[in-house]
Amino acid sequence: MLSSATLPAITANSSIDAIVASVCFTRRMDAVDPLILRAQAGEESAFRELFLRHRGDVSRVVFRVLGPSPDVDDVTQDVFIHVYRSLKSFRGDSKFSTWLYRLTINVARMHLRKARSRPQISDAQVPEAPRAGEEFDGPDESLERSQRVKALYRLVEGLSDKKRAVLVLHDLEGVPAKQIAEIVEAPVLTVRTRLFYARKELYAAIAQDPALAPLLEEFKGLLSSADTKDEP
Amino acid sequence: MLHQPKTAALIAYDADLLSAAGRARVDRHLRYCEACRDELASMRLYESLANDVKALPAPEVNWDKMELALRREARAQSRAVSRAKTATYAPLLGIAAAAALVAITVSRFGASNDVHEPVDNTPVATNTQMPVQDDGAEVRGVVMAAAGLVHRDSLSGATLSVGDTFSEGAHIISEENSELHARMLEGTGFVLASAxxxxxxxxxxxxxxxxxAKGEVSSQVHHLGGEERYLIHAADYEVRVRGTRFSVKRDADNVAVSVDEGFVEVSKHGEVLAVVRAPGQWGSSGDLLARASGQVPRARGLEASALSWPTLTLPAVPGIVSWIVDGTTAAAVGAFALRVSTGTLDVVGIDARGLEIHASYNMVNEGAVLDTAHLFVRPDRNVEPRNGTIEAAAVRAVVMQGMDRVNRCYARWLRVRPNLEGHMRLRVNVGAHGQVEDAMLNMGSTEFPQLAQCITEQVRSWTFPAPTGGSSVSLDVPLDFAAQR
Structure with missing residues (x-):
């Protein structure tokens, strides 16, 4: 039954589920890396070396989480400021890379959470549906791809934090499920289940998204033509 | 009954994981099942979109610009480490909030009959000659209220919840729209603000x-009683510590202090810069002082009996931006939990325009979780518009009257997706004569844009009473969807 809730309501309903995910970078460090010990001892040059060593990976993961956004620079910088301030609490209980990646995901999530809580932003507007027969705007493939990517991130935003984390790690960042399980401290089966339901939700969202409707029709058309070819 | 595509089977089919016979079965089924073909098309489109994301190069980052800021931070951290190595803690009683090079120390707990003066900037005696004293045994802090996400150790560390304890050396970090109330001793505690x-x-x-290190901490310190009273010596003065309430805010190297009760002494490198009396403020920079919060919040649960209070948990409720419970205010973006005494309790939720939404609770020892069904709007409150005003009761009547048609939209889409549930918020602009000039989806699920479109079309036919005191009103109408089982 549909019911009117209390009146009026304003802000976005942000999920408060904690993301406990992190991202697996290509480079691994030992927990006892002397560089970390030097930074913990207050050596300024060690902080910079850490930054140089990890900045590419951090910015890439920030980008994967935020999607196309002008805030990738700011969030990447914020990650390193948090690294500098929190490094003293790193005791080597886990790999530094795991610690760093968790921090990266959490800072990116904080940014998204902050953006959602800004009352003046109505970023959940229904996108305008393309007119009948209209293709994606844009003269070239890169613009079209950019629009498709934005459409996908808009749908990913609707997933719960846990599902989104697993989906971004696995499908967009290419991290194997076993590694994700280690990162999010959950059984592999749980990771696979979250991934399955995340994708299932996205399939349903794609089917209902007007911005993706022309593309979806193309894919349906491809299926139909394959049927025709298969006919005896 | 609508056929539900078997997603797992389609994934296996698409990944070519089926036997020849299984694949043939799915092929046959697909020829006659439009829903399954649609699902398969969505799957392949998703795969294509994911490939697009993977192919998209990460944007260029301005590392040079970033390095400047990070070099400053690295320098600050290096200095902090050096200071920590050489520091000998002066055994000040009360709470000392050190920020950058400026130390704010409690000089005295002000009695209620204190003469209130704003700020005395005259340098007074230094307090570097404090005798070394026994600080007593270690005590553990207890979390008495927590809103949103507050971490221990680092942002990747465990989150702190009501009832958790922490020891000396604990590093506590609050995220945006999150805060924590901690009890250190009976009558003494602090509130860690957002971020x-x-x-x-x-x-x-x-x-x-x-x-x-960052943000704002508001402290409340009460007299310790008995022999534990503490004296602070400053030149010829001897000050008796009784109690005080103040906040310290830090932004980079700048610090601002607000004092609501008693007074505090601000010192730098051992030299007292100012004595700030309640109600008063002091800031190392005018800008930060201007942004300093007004009233200093009271830390929760400092009473002797508070450690045995039950916990009330308030989940995030769409539309509510802050909670007020038993005098404690917290942001409502995430969950909020706090210790409250047993008995009748009034829970107040505030939306972004200041409208109060209430719930009454009879707290029992086992604790409680807020049931949103208990929330109600006080009927005598007006909906505050941008320009004009419409009585909340009148708005509610129109909405309820129009709900029948809105329900039909929902019922129609419920047939397409039987488990369709969720929340949607409509922005409704009402004109001078009460007509709906525009209605649009302002927040909520975009999974079913057709449902939103159907509903907004219905809403556009509504007529409200003409606004008073202005020519238009902008309303937000939240709708909750739940299928009847």
């Missing part, structure tokens, strides 16, 4: 010290 970072550098029976 703040504090370390409990000392947690003893007779000494509590906090180091604020």
């Amino acid at each position: 703040s970072d504090v370390t409990v550098t000392k947690s003893r029976e007779r000494a509590v010290e906090l180091t604020l």
Whole structure:
């Protein structure tokens, strides 16, 4: 039954589920890396070396989480400021890379959470549906791809934090499920289940998204033509 | 009954994981099942979109610009490490919030009949000659209220919840729209504001010290009673510590202090810069002072009996931006939990326009979780518009009258997706004569844009009473969807 809730309501309903995910970078460090010990001892040059060593990976993961956004620079910088301030609490209980990646995901999530809580932003507007027969705007493939990517991130935003984390790690960042399980401290089966339901939700969202409707029709058309070819 | 595509089977089919016979079965089924073909098309489109994302190069980052800021931070951290190595803690009683090079120390707990003066900037005696004293045994802080996400150690560390304890050395970080109330001793505690970072550098029976790295911490310190009263010597003066309430805010190297009760002494490198009396403020920079919060919040649960209070948990409720419970205010973006005494309790939720939504609770020892069904709007409150006003009761009547048609939209889409549930918020602009000039989806699920479109079309036919005091009103109408089982 549909019911009117209390009146009026304003802000976005942000999920408060904690993301406990992190991202697996290509480079691994030992927990006892002397560089970390030097930074913990207050050596300024060690902080910079850490930054140089990890900045590419951090910015890439920030980008994967935020999607196309002008805030990738700011969030990447914020990650390193948090690294500098929190490094003293790193005791080597886990790999530094795991610690760093968790921090990266959490800072990116904080940014998204902050953006959602800004009352003046109505970023959940229904996108305008393309007119009948209209293709994606844009003269070239890169613009079209950019629009498709934005459409996908808009749908990913609707997933719960846990599902989104697993989906971004696995499908967009290419991290194997076993590694994700280690990162999010959950059984592999749980990771696979979250991934399955995340994708299932996205399939349903794609089917209902007007911005993706022309593309979806193309894919349906491809299926139909394959049927025709298969006919005896 | 609508056929539900078997997603797992389609994934296996698409990944070519089926046997020849299984694949043939799915092929046959697909020829006659439009829903399954649609699902398969969505799957392949998703795969294509994911490939697009993977192919998209990460944007160029301005590393040079970033390095400047990070070099400053690295320098600050290096200095902090050096200071920590050489520091000998002065056994000040009360709470000392150290920020950058400026130390704010409790000089005296002000009695209620204190003469209130704003700020005395005259340098007075230094307090570097404090005798070394026994600070007593270590005490553990207890979380008495927590809103949103507050971490221990680092942002990747465990989150702190009501009832958790922490010891000396604890590093506590609050995220945006999150805060934490901690009890250190009976009558003494602090409130860590949103997006703040504090370390409990000392947690003893007779000494509590906090180091604020970022954000704001509001402290409340009561007299310790009996023989534990503490004296602070300053030149010829002897000041008796009774109690005080103040906040310290830090932004980079700048610090601002607000004092609501008693007074505090602000010192730098051991030299007292100012004595700030309640109600008064002091800031190392005018800008930060201007942004300093007005009233200093009271830390929750400092009463003797508070440790045995039950916990009330308030989940995030769409539309509500803050909670007020038993005098404690917290942001409502995430969950909020707090210790409350047993008995009748009035829970107040506030939306972004200041409208109050209430719930009454009879708290029992087992604790409780807020049931949103208990929330109600006080009927005598007006909906505050941008320009005009419409009585909330009148708005509600129109909405309820139009709900029948809205329900039909929902019922129609419920047939397409039987488990369709969720929340949607409509922005409704009402004109001078009460006509709906525009209605649009302002927040909520975009999974079913057709449902939103159907509903907004219905809403556009509504007519409200003409606004008073202005020519238009902008309303937000939240709708909750739940299928009847």
